Amino acid sequence: MRELLRVDPKDAIPIWRQIEEGLHRLVLSRKLAPGAVVPSVRDLARDLRVNPATVAKAYQRLVEAGVLSTRRGEGTFVAEDTPPLRVRDRKILLQDGALRYASLSIGAGASSAEAEESLRKAWASLAHHDTRQEHGEKR
Numbered sequence: 001m002r003e004l005l006r007v008d009p010k011d012a013i014p015i016w017r018q019i020e021e022g023l024h025r026l027v028l029s030r031k032l033a034p035g036a037v038v039p040s041v042r043d044l045a046r047d048l049r050v051n052p053a054t055v056a057k058a059y060q061r062l063v064e065a066g067v068l069s070t071r072r073g074e075g076t077f078v079a080e081d082t083p084p085l086r087v088r089d090r091k092i093l094l095q096d097g098a099l100r101y102a103s104l105s106i107g108a109g110a111s112s113a114e115a116e117e118s119l120r121k122a123w124a125s126l127a128h129h130d131t132r133q134e135h136g137e138k139r
Contacts, residue, residue: 001039004031007048013096015050019058021093027067027078028085036078038068 005022007015026032038044041059045052059076062068069079085093105115 001044001047005044005048007050011100016054016057016061019044019048019050019055020061021096023058023062024065024067024085027082032078034078034080034082038076038078040075 004026005019007018007022009015011018013021023032023038032038038059039047041052041055045055048055059068063070063076066079066081066083068076070076101115101119105112105118110118
């Protein structure tokens with residue numbers, strides 16, 4: 001999971017929110033499939049080197065949102081019917097991501113045109129990957 005989910009303690013966004021958003025993105029992108037088991041709070045906290053209470057808060061919010069479900073004695077799983085991201089939440093998520101990307105681009109000395117081209121290429125790469133997965137193709 002550590003390779004799929006990263007947190008940045010220097011980011012202004014609270015770590016629990018980074019975990020929540022990261023897991024939600026993994027679920028929406030189907031990198032975590034419906035019914036898949038997610039790491040225990042302790043395991044994920046250890047992997048990310050954060051306090052277990054931080055992971056527990058993110059998990060609880062995802063359970064409340066219907067993204068994850070818990071089964072007593074069995075663990076935490078991706079919900080079978082994950083609700084789509086609400087328009088308001090999607091806009092907030094996109095704005096946060098855009099600000100981070102713009103900051104990274106400016107810090108790297110990239111022009112707006114370079115940043116836009118990089119984003120277009122990333123978008124095309126992901127769209128191509130998703131299309132291949134839908135058709136059962138391997139990379």
